[in-house]
Amino acid sequence: MDSLVFLLLFFSSFPGAAAVKTLAWLNAQRGGSVTIPCFYHQEYRGSVKYWCKGSKQTPMVRTDSSQRNDQVSISDDPAHLVFYVTMRNLEQEDTDIYWCAIKTNKEKDVFAVLDLKVLAGGQRVWTESWMSAEGGGSVTVPCYYDQRYKHHVKYWCKGFIWELCSILVRTDSAPNKGDMSITDDPDRLVFTVTMRNLQEKDTDWYWCAVEIGDTADYGAFLPVIVREEIDFTSVVQHSEDGPSRSNHPPTEAMNTTDGSSKPADLPKGRTLDVLRHSVLALVYLICTIIAMIKTWIYCRKHPVVTNNTVKPSAF
Structure with a gap:
């Protein structure tokens, strides 16, 4: 799938999405945590940001409030035009739609919607919610599986539709294929996929998959985003460009079942809008x-x- 077409599926597209953007949907593990990035236009650098839940858009946390919330926290990074929301100790009742929102002086605030699904556990295959890397960088994805699949073939598949995804590398063939490699560690019940020298075209849905044999294979999806390097000084008022390049490490896990780390920036928005x-x-x-x-x-x-x-x- 073309990377930009994928991003159309990836970004929320409600009113105000040109001013604030986030992921369209995410999966997270029960009992774990997830960190969501909300990117915004620079005209909202000094505005109040907040996080809402449900169709009624009930506010949960705001950047102008010092009220402590052990389950949900929010932090703004105006230097990189992004604010982060972290949700901890997730339960299935946390499955819902959520909103990245920004207060404005206009009649309506601007917002972007995200659909969060909390998985109950017991999945045969699971992985991170999403991962990111800079162009030319690399990303390493851990794919966890149930112990009954210790000796099964594992593979890495690319494409939005599971039944039509393209297998890129398998554990029963050469472990290295160009800039991609796969290794299995049955003792730890995890296989690892590394993608190097990433380009924007590599932005897509990917699947951690286990070959079953006579029945359908099992897989867990995650989006991998390869962001462009953006010169912050080139982002001018009223432009439609996305956030500037972050100073975070080149490869970043967006969230795990036992913790979370700050996500990195998405690609520029102008080409996406066109x-x-x-x-x-x-x-x-x-x-x-x-x-x-x-x-x-x-x-x-x-x-x-x-x-x-x-x-x-x-x-």
């Missing part, structure tokens, strides 16, 4: 063509009667 409009135009064109075809088929099946003479309908 592509978004292009994709919408393409979808509109396709829908129009489909409607025309259906109309033509309907007219062929239901001829028009004119002067007692049956004539096919003209399209």
